[in-house]
Amino acid sequence: MEAVAKLKNYPTSPRKMRLLADLVRGMQVDKALAVLEHNPKHPAVPLAKLVKSAIYNWKAKNEGEDESALVIKTVMVDGARVLKRMRPAPQGRGYRVRKRSNHVTVIVDTK
Template identity: 85%
Template structure:
């Protein structure tokens, strides 16, 4: 039985978060946690917490299950709200700065 965890409105661009999601997709959970712990990218910390949350959710659903067989079944990153800000530009103009955010969904499951 699979378990889901979601991270909503995290303030970094979806492209940066997808680079991490692509690293751990399909991995064993222990290996994915090790990869995220030693990754220098700043979204690795909340992604690691999200995987730990998915593991915890799986434990609550499957009380007698073996968590050694868990793997990241599905992980995807969607774009969320974009904050639009103005930056001063030459000759009285303003450049638009888009501050992006994203939603991450992780699904973990045990191998059959």
């Protein structure tokens, strides 16, 4: 029985979040949490919280079962809204700055 947790509109680029998602995909949850805890990248904190949320969702569905065999089955990182801003540029022009955000979905399941 699998469990899902979602994080929506987190304000970092999907490319940066995918680096961490690729790192923990397919790992056991305790190893994944240890890797995320010691990773210096700033999206590691919300991703670790999301994995913990998926674990708690799995516990709520499967009361009394052992969670030691849980594996991160799927991690999807999708682009979300983009805030468009202008930055001053030479000769009276303006350069567009695209502040990206992302949606993350984590699915945990037993082996």
